[in-house]
Amino acid sequence: MKLSDFPKGEILVSPSLLAADFGKLNEQIAEVTAAGAEMLHLDVMDGALVPNISFGAPVIKPLRKNSSLFFDVHLMIEHPLRYARMFREAGADLETFHIECADDIDATIAAIHGLGAQVGISMKPATPAEAVFPYLDKIDMVLVMTVEPGFGGQSFMAHQMPKVAAFRKEIDRRGLDVRLQVDGGVDENTVKECAAYGADIMVAGTAVFRHPEGMATAVARLKSAKELFGSKVQ
Ligand code: DX5
Ligand code: ZN
Numbered sequence: 001m002k003l004s005d006f007p008k009g010e011i012l013v014s015p016s017l018l019a020a021d022f023g024k025l026n027e028q029i030a031e032v033t034a035a036g037a038e039m040l041h042l043d044v045m046d047g048a049l050v051p052n053i054s055f056g057a058p059v060i061k062p063l064r065k066n067s068s069l070f071f072d073v074h075l076m077i078e079h080p081l082r083y084a085r086m087f088r089e090a091g092a093d094l095e096t097f098h099i100e101c102a103d104d105i106d107a108t109i110a111a112i113h114g115l116g117a118q119v120g121i122s123m124k125p126a127t128p129a130e131a132v133f134p135y136l137d138k139i140d141m142v143l144v145m146t147v148e149p150g151f152g153g154q155s156f157m158a159h160q161m162p163k164v165a166a167f168r169k170e171i172d173r174r175g176l177d178v179r180l181q182v183d184g185g186v187d188e189n190t191v192k193e194c195a196a197y198g199a200d201i202m203v204a205g206t207a208v209f210r211h212p213e214g215m216a217t218a219v220a221r222l223k224s225a226k227e228l229f230g231s232k233v234q
Helices: 022-034 057-065 080-088 105-114 133-138 158-174 188-198 215-228
Strands: 010-016 039-045 072-075 096-097 118-123 141-145 179-183 201-204
Touching: 010 215, 022 057, 022 215, 057 072, 057 080, 072 080, 072 118, 072 201, 080 096, 080 105, 080 179, 096 105, 105 118, 118 201, 133 158, 141 158, 158 179, 158 188, 188 201, 188 215, 201 215
Parallel strands: 010 039, 010 201, 039 072, 072 096, 096 118, 118 141, 141 179, 179 201
Antiparallel strands: none
């Protein structure tokens, strides 16, 4: 599966499994699939690039057998190049790594593409968009963090919106087929800002898996931000 399989102009929803009940992952994934999500966001943390440890390839692999969702793997790890193959073999459709990692960026992009997966680059809130601009025409997605990576359930950083707009403008100016994802504190309210500033893939953990009115309502509300798309990008 490729990002280009999804219709252009749609807001895609990628629920973060970090907020699911880890005691029944397959059931939770079935529920979020029925709710209309296109993707599953899988947060891999190594306790080095970020101050927390989550799960790795051995957890992802059995989930792949039971799901046909697009697997959007967010590698918050120091050495994505070293582990690119492991996550591809576990079922990643897309591997997003951090520009702050210790590995060579071009080599990491080439390795992931060479494995047949798509490539995303993410950055922490303090890292400017310009750090990623040199790689934009070589990748498939940009991920702007709207919290400090490491934990689910944090508050949305609205001050990251100019960065989202900067990417939207640069992607459109160059005419690139690059999707723009936001991650952290995205819910039915903050999603409006994200869409207005030009993001088109919304990662949401708490706001989907723990929505009081259920996952289908959560996904539908996130998608309804479509009508605001790009309205704040000058
Ligand atoms: C944070 C992760 C996020 C997180 C989002 O480091 O990258 O994907 O799970 O969780 P919420 O949506 O609860 O902020
Ligand atoms: Zn994430």
